[in-house]
Amino acid sequence: MASGVVPRTGQFVPNEPAFFIGENSMDDERIADDLNRLNELRVQAIAVIDQAEDGEALETARVRFTGKKSEINKALAGMARLQPEDRRSLGAAVNTAKGEIERVLAAKSAEIHRLELDRRLESELVDVTLPGVPVRRGYTNPLLAGVRELLEILTKLGFAVYEGPDVEWDSYNFTMLNIPRDHPSRDLQDTFYVSDDVVLRTQTSPAQIRIMQQRRPPLRVAVPGFVYRNEAEDASHGDRFYQIEGLAVDTDITLADLKGTLTQVAQRFFGSDRPVRFRPHYFPFTEPSAEYDIQCAVCQGAGCRSCGNEGWLELGGAGMVHPRVLENVGYDPEKLSGFAFGIGPDRYTMSKYGITDLRLFRENDLRFLRQFS
Numbered sequence: 001m002a003s004g005v006v007p008r009t010g011q012f013v014p015n016e017p018a019f020f021i022g023e024n025s026m027d028d029e030r031i032a033d034d035l036n037r038l039n040e041l042r043v044q045a046i047a048v049i050d051q052a053e054d055g056e057a058l059e060t061a062r063v064r065f066t067g068k069k070s071e072i073n074k075a076l077a078g079m080a081r082l083q084p085e086d087r088r089s090l091g092a093a094v095n096t097a098k099g100e101i102e103r104v105l106a107a108k109s110a111e112i113h114r115l116e117l118d119r120r121l122e123s124e125l126v127d128v129t130l131p132g133v134p135v136r137r138g139y140t141n142p143l144l145a146g147v148r149e150l151l152e153i154l155t156k157l158g159f160a161v162y163e164g165p166d167v168e169w170d171s172y173n174f175t176m177l178n179i180p181r182d183h184p185s186r187d188l189q190d191t192f193y194v195s196d197d198v199v200l201r202t203q204t205s206p207a208q209i210r211i212m213q214q215r216r217p218p219l220r221v222a223v224p225g226f227v228y229r230n231e232a233e234d235a236s237h238g239d240r241f242y243q244i245e246g247l248a249v250d251t252d253i254t255l256a257d258l259k260g261t262l263t264q265v266a267q268r269f270f271g272s273d274r275p276v277r278f279r280p281h282y283f284p285f286t287e288p289s290a291e292y293d294i295q296c297a298v299c300q301g302a303g304c305r306s307c308g309n310e311g312w313l314e315l316g317g318a319g320m321v322h323p324r325v326l327e328n329v330g331y332d333p334e335k336l337s338g339f340a341f342g343i344g345p346d347r348y349t350m351s352k353y354g355i356t357d358l359r360l361f362r363e364n365d366l367r368f369l370r371q372f373s
């Protein structure tokens with residue numbers, strides 16, 4: 001007559017005696033037996049529930065003692081067939097026992113929930129005193145930083161920033177700039193030709209032509225960008241390097257404006273105590289033309305190893321826009337004048353930081369870049 005409880009995996013559950021409830025004849029003895037059995041079951045259930053250590057064990061106990069196939073539920077189902085007076089006494093006892101088991105289950109469930117939460121919090125505990133993993137920072141290439149600083153200075157002096165194409169018409173790069181066909185800088189040795197009449201610009205000066213053709217004076221424009229020359233690479237030469245072109249055109253621009261502007265740019269970049277000097281030079285598209293230098297910071301003009309004994313470091317070329325260039329873009333040289341300059345940001349940056357090899361700018365060696373964070 002004993003009905004077995006199916007054991008759960010890995011768990012041995014002995015057969016439990018079943019209730020008599022639901023059998024056809026109930027006498028006082030059987031009712032007393034059932035009440036005893038009910039009490040045993042209640043005590044056993046509470047003990048098993050109490051021992052459950054996790055949600056899974058508790059769920060097993062819940063199914064076993066209050067689930068559909070549990071002894072108590074079977075007893076409740078058998079109630080219908082009892083005499084009314086038996087039903088009253090037994091029914092109340094079964095319901096009380098069931099209610100108590102359910103309360104114990106709920107309390108245990110809450111406890112296990114708390115425990116599991118504690119366990120989880122402990123395992124996920126973050127020690128805020130541990131040192132973090134350092135995040136690797138990127139570094140700005142000093143040449144780019146130099147270009148940005150120079151453009152900022154120029155912007156503050158009233159120059160608008162403009163860009164021209166790297167792939168340029170031969171006529172813009174040369175002819176319009178008054179560079180005749182037989183000029184040495186047109187030599188195939190120096191210029192990368194894309195086709196007969198298209199080149200990689202060898203200077204940013206063709207942007208002068210583009211701007212003057214597009215806009216009317218007064219003009220004050222700065223044009224940053226790469227330029228390309230077919231040259232062997234060494235510490236001070238590259239086949240691609242940076243330039244910033246400057247151009248100002250108005251009715252009364254003089255050489256003094258040019259000198260003042262370039263001196264301002266250099267001294268804002270290097271420091272106001274660094275002398276700037278101008279030397280006569282020749283460019284086909286400026287007249288007069290000059291090259292300008294910054295005094296060597298190491299020897300203060302006396303000459304040392306870092307300036308090649310010159311005492312000065314060359315920064316770029318400049319001059320008053322040649323009347324023929326003004327004519328080429330339809331400007332009247334009788335009414336308008338202008339100055340133009342080429343800034344070599346590579347040189348500015350090298351002199352500022354004592355960098356002796358141009359190639360460092362292009363290698364992106366972190367040991368080098370890291371110094372300019």
Ligand code: PHE
Nearest residue numbers: 203205317318319340341342
């Ligand atoms: N374009 C010249 C060069 O590359 C520099 C320059 C620019 C000179 C503007 C005069 C005026 O050497």
